[in-house]
Amino acid sequence: MIAATAQDVVVEIGSMPILVRTTSPEFVEILEKRYGVYVNPTAKPVFKFEVEIVSSASLSGAIDPDEDLSVRFEQGRWVLERGDFHAELDSDLRHGRIRQTAAPYAIDAAFRIVHSLILAKQGGLLVHSASVVRNGRAFLFAGVSGAGKTTISRLAPADATLLTDEISYIRREGDGYIAFGTPFSGELAQHGDKVRAPLAAVYLLRQGPENRIDPISEADAVRAVMESVLFFAHDTELVGHVFDSVCNLVQTVPVRRLTFVPDSRIWELIG
Amino acid sequence: MSTIYIARNKDVAARKLGGEMMIMSGRDSTLFSLNQTATAIWQAADGVTPLADIVTGKLCAEFDVDPAVALRDAEELVAGLEEHGILKVSNAPIVDAQ
Numbered sequence: 259m260i261a262a263t264a265q266d267v268v269v270e271i272g273s274m275p276i277l278v279r280t281t282s283p284e285f286v287e288i289l290e291k292r293y294g295v296y297v298n299p300t301a302k303p304v305f306k307f308e309v310e311i312v313s314s315a316s317l318s319g320a321i322d323p324d325e326d327l328s329v330r331f332e333q334g335r336w337v338l339e340r341g342d343f344h345a346e347l348d349s350d351l352r353h354g355r356i357r358q359t360a361a362p363y364a365i366d367a368a369f370r371i372v373h374s375l376i377l378a379k380q381g382g383l384l385v386h387s388a389s390v391v392r393n394g395r396a397f398l399f400a401g402v403s404g405a406g407k408t409t410i411s412r413l414a415p416a417d418a419t420l421l422t423d424e425i426s427y428i429r430r431e432g433d434g435y436i437a438f439g440t441p442f443s444g445e446l447a448q449h450g451d452k453v454r455a456p457l458a459a460v461y462l463l464r465q466g467p468e469n470r471i472d473p474i475s476e477a478d479a480v481r482a483v484m485e486s487v488l489f490f491a492h493d494t495e496l497v498g499h500v501f502d503s504v505c506n507l508v509q510t511v512p513v514r515r516l517t518f519v520p521d522s523r524i525w526e527l528i529g
Numbered sequence: 530m531s532t533i534y535i536a537r538n539k540d541v542a543a544r545k546l547g548g549e550m551m552i553m554s555g556r557d558s559t560l561f562s563l564n565q566t567a568t569a570i571w572q573a574a575d576g577v578t579p580l581a582d583i584v585t586g587k588l589c590a591e592f593d594v595d596p597a598v599a600l601r602d603a604e605e606l607v608a609g610l611e612e613h614g615i616l617k618v619s620n621a622p623i624v625d626a627q
Contacts, residue, residue, distance in 0.1 A: 494555030
């Protein structure tokens, strides 16, 4: 019997390359198709994922991507579980193993969790929001489902660059924050451009009868941004890091309430 | 009534933003905002100062309140904060509070 050859795919999101090692050529194709320009074979990985592709029958529980996700730290390692995958990560967040079916959804969820855990310790955040770059500055649009994340992305002028219409990726750098493009898409179903730009403002979206931007208190801004942060682990230390990161963000980057009529004139107010 | 001692729970993160004290529970990620009175109590909760002394020394000194009423309100408040895991409450000094 000939042992299957392992292949590596490096997926770089937010300047944080993650290496995925698999013996499944089919899964390599899936990864390359799913992540497109975010695949960067020359990037030096900060995290390595060994993937074991299994049949759906060999995973415990129902194969249901919508099943509640569990992320917990136990016996010195992170354990990530959902209906369609089981993953374990080393405590130092440099290496992990995942058992999953040959579908992109599980590794996509695992990526988001790994990024959120690493970012939490670095002052960065994944935020359920759209983000767009215009004139070299990034703008982030947060809101509940239906608030208009995809709509405001669609309305962006031709000279704007979409980073994502679903999950924004921001990292602390120097005295400010940088927003990165991500392959995590919402209704637009398209990758964000793989670019980065300094974050100029965070807008809390609300659709209404007129276009307007209103200030809000720092405390209200923290409350609103916290509601949009993607964070999966109920870990006291990391929750504290995320809270601190949001407070720092709010004290560093203007956070405003953006009420908009769904037409492109709103971009005259944004920048 | 026995002496009550209070200490900040180490499992919470606290930040003061725009004059408002915000507390995040590490236990369940719940976010709380404390009003001025609760903030004064939270900041004074060192585990060794009796609640009654905090009320007379902090609340009555800073706010125009009747001491008996203030103590009763403070006891209710700390009971609520204890329930949410924000404060630890004991009838003896809490020596590992710092």
